[in-house]
Amino acid sequence: MEIKTACSQCNLRELCLPFGLDPREVDQLDELVGSRRKIKRQQHLYRSGDPFEAIYAIRAGSFKTDVILEDGRDQVTGFQMTGEVLGLDGISSEHHSCNAIALEDSEVCVIPFVRLEELSRQVESLQHQFHKIMSREIVRDHGVMMLLGSMRAEERLAAFLLNLSQRFTARGFSPSEFHLRMTRDEIGSYLGLKLETVSRAFSRFQDEGLVAVQQKHIRILDTPGLKRILNHHASN
Amino acid sequence: MEIKTACSQCNLRELCLPFGLDPREVDQLDELVGSRRKIKRQQHLYRSGDPFEAIYAIRAGSFKTDVILEDGRDQVTGFQMTGEVLGLDGISSEHHSCNAIALEDSEVCVIPFVRLEELSRQVESLQHQFHKIMSREIVRDHGVMMLLGSMRAEERLAAFLLNLSQRFTARGFSPSEFHLRMTRDEIGSYLGLKLETVSRAFSRFQDEGLVAVQQKHIRILDTPGLKRILNHHASN
DNA sequence: AAATCGTATTGACGTGGATCAAAGGCGTCC
DNA sequence: GGACGCCTTTGATCCACGTCAATACGATTT
Numbered sequence: 001m002e003i004k005t006a007c008s009q010c011n012l013r014e015l016c017l018p019f020g021l022d023p024r025e026v027d028q029l030d031e032l033v034g035s036r037r038k039i040k041r042q043q044h045l046y047r048s049g050d051p052f053e054a055i056y057a058i059r060a061g062s063f064k065t066d067v068i069l070e071d072g073r074d075q076v077t078g079f080q081m082t083g084e085v086l087g088l089d090g091i092s093s094e095h096h097s098c099n100a101i102a103l104e105d106s107e108v109c110v111i112p113f114v115r116l117e118e119l120s121r122q123v124e125s126l127q128h129q130f131h132k133i134m135s136r137e138i139v140r141d142h143g144v145m146m147l148l149g150s151m152r153a154e155e156r157l158a159a160f161l162l163n164l165s166q167r168f169t170a171r172g173f174s175p176s177e178f179h180l181r182m183t184r185d186e187i188g189s190y191l192g193l194k195l196e197t198v199s200r201a202f203s204r205f206q207d208e209g210l211v212a213v214q215q216k217h218i219r220i221l222d223t224p225g226l227k228r229i230l231n232h233h234a235s236n
Numbered sequence: 237m238e239i240k241t242a243c244s245q246c247n248l249r250e251l252c253l254p255f256g257l258d259p260r261e262v263d264q265l266d267e268l269v270g271s272r273r274k275i276k277r278q279q280h281l282y283r284s285g286d287p288f289e290a291i292y293a294i295r296a297g298s299f300k301t302d303v304i305l306e307d308g309r310d311q312v313t314g315f316q317m318t319g320e321v322l323g324l325d326g327i328s329s330e331h332h333s334c335n336a337i338a339l340e341d342s343e344v345c346v347i348p349f350v351r352l353e354e355l356s357r358q359v360e361s362l363q364h365q366f367h368k369i370m371s372r373e374i375v376r377d378h379g380v381m382m383l384l385g386s387m388r389a390e391e392r393l394a395a396f397l398l399n400l401s402q403r404f405t406a407r408g409f410s411p412s413e414f415h416l417r418m419t420r421d422e423i424g425s426y427l428g429l430k431l432e433t434v435s436r437a438f439s440r441f442q443d444e445g446l447v448a449v450q451q452k453h454i455r456i457l458d459t460p461g462l463k464r465i466l467n468h469h470a471s472n
Numbered sequence: 473a474a475a476t477c478g479t480a481t482t483g484a485c486g487t488g489g490a491t492c493a494a495a496g497g498c499g500t501c502c
Numbered sequence: 503g504g505a506c507g508c509c510t511t512t513g514a515t516c517c518a519c520g521t522c523a524a525t526a527c528g529a530t531t532t
Contacts, residue, residue, distance in 0.1 A: 067378050067379075067381075067382050069382065069386075069467075070467055071467050071468075073382075073386045073387075074386075075378075075381055075382040075385045075386050077378045077381050077382075088370075088371055088374055089371060089374050089375050089378065090371070091367050091368055091370070091371035092368045092369075092371035092372040092374075092375050093375075097375045097378065098378060117360070117363060117364065117367070120357075120363075121356075121357045121358075121360065121363060122357075124353070124357065127353060127356075127357060128353065131327050131353070131370075132327055132328050133328075134324075134327070134367075134370045134371070134374070135324055135325060135326070135327035135328035135370070136328040137374050138324055138325050138328075138370070138373050138374060138377065139325050139328050139329075139333045141374065141377035141378070141380075141381065142303050142311075142313045142325065142333065142334060142377070143303075144377075144381055145303075145311055145313050145377065145380055145381065145384060146303050146305065146309075146311040146313075148381060148384035148385050148428060149311045149384050149425065149426075149427075149428035150305075150309045150310070150311050150425075150428065151309075152488075152489090153488075153489065183508090183509065183510090184509075184510065184511095185509085189385065189386075190385075191385075192384060192385035192386065193489075193490090194489075194490055194491080195509090195510080196489085196490080196491085196510090196511080196512085197488090197489055197490075199510060199511055199512080200489090200511085200512080202510095202511090203511075203512080215497080215498080215509080215510070216509095231305075231306055231307050232307075388518075388519090389518075389519070419478090419479065419480090420479075420480065420481095421479085429519075429520090430519075430520055430521080431479090431480080432480090432481080432482085432519090432520075432521085432522095433518090433519060433520075434480095435480060435481055435482080436481085436482080436519095438480095438481090439481070439482080451479080451480070451527080451528075452479095452480095
């Protein structure tokens with residue numbers, strides 16, 4: 001028995017694939033969203049190497065994606081929240097090229113890719129929104145490269161916190177108070193730092209009155225201060 | 237007066253947008269490719285902030301893309317060669333979010349984006365190939381994140397050289413001997429290293445007999461050796 | 473052929489973040 | 503409710519890469 005919650009009813013539609021579609025078109029999209037899938041914390045939505053069949057819109061919960069090398073090193077390539085789309089990496093080779101793992105008990109909408117391409121040949125606004133979503137991912141990745149390639153530890157963490165804050169805001173949550181769903185180690189992997197360095201940077205921010213940190217609970221006390229850390233760079 | 241060189245005649249079509257299209261479809265694509273544009277060395281194809289109107293397929297030459305922060309720091313996000321597509325970053329916001337700069341005198345095919353979306357609503361194989369190209373960019377970016385986030389200097393350079401070698405091969409050039417079109421500084425920016433570090437890594441590779449380096453001219457002497465550098469990592 | 477300029481190499485030294493190590497907080501499972 | 507395991511914090515030390523500086527190389531101009 002499927003719980004059939006339509007895109008048209010979904011409060012995430014402004015952030016997700018239905019954005020910009022008119023009601024009739026959203027109904028068409030509804031038909032396409034085959035099913036929902038619940039993923040328990042720490043479980044994989046898909047693994048690197050899995051055949052690619054669908055992309056996924058996060059309906060509840062959150063995920064990380066990571067890439068693993070043969071020698072065991074891994075790199076978290078992103079953290080995804082509700083309304084964001086997972087699986088785009090799989091289109092190019094018909095196989096997924098990263099792992100998607102739930103950070104908490106989560107639920108996704110399964111969007112069979114062949115059918116999405118089909119419908120987006122008919123519905124211009126859907127086609128365009130899908131392209132925007134892919135492009136946004138590319139732009140986001142460039143931002144991460146900038147961060148990894150030319151920022152110091154505290155700048156990276158400040159950028160990370162400001163980015164989270166903004167995304168929580170877009171979802172109607174507090175911009176200044178939230179729970180991290182990922183560990184220090186996962187943050188470190190994403191930011192190209194060791195977990196100890198992440199922890200120390202948090203402590204320093206706390207000492208400077210920028211944030212209040214209590215384990216995974218974060219309160220941002222001085223947003224402009226965090227932004228200043230990002231820009232206050234002498235040169236490179 | 238336009239030099240009208242058709243996709244159907246182009247020896248890059250296997251690497252580019254026409255891949256997978258049948259001859260009739262390639263003709264349709266031809267009509268869409270509005271014009272070609274020559275870009276001199278060091279000139280911009282587009283700049284961050286420019287309104288987005290078209291994507292570009294590189295017909296001759298090569299480019300770098302970079303992102304610049306307010307404080308002047310910049311990060312090279314990629315090097316592009318013939319057959320590769322530039323401008324995908326612009327779709328998401330209708331404005332380009334990075335700069336594309338020619339590394340040598342180059343020529344691109346201008347592909348007006350509205351028309352590309354139009355045609356790819358009619359031509360399934362074009363739609364799919366375009367999606368693959370975007371997805372490939374995302375996968376590539378994840379690879380760069382891995383490199384920036386968890387590799388040491390020599391591993392980064394080895395990965396870079398092997399990647400170049402493979403791309404030259406795909407274009408019918410020697411896998412083992414080529415000219416770098418970018419400076420040490422640009423390589424460094426891309427790899428998240430300073431130019432001195434890049435230079436030293438080259439020297440070390442040379443000492444170890446892995447490559448012969450003479451300024452921008454590179455000869456790879458020991459491909460397996462370079463690959464070993466990539467994997468021979470104790471742990472993380 | 474000399475002068476100039478951008479690029480590359482190499483050396484000496486400094487430092488930010490990694491590594492190693494220990495201890496404390498918190499949730500969870502018997 | 504006690505013990506165990508995971509996560510986090512913090513300190514001490516190390517080292518890979520950055521920084522600073524000098525020199526060399528090659529192309530281009532005059």
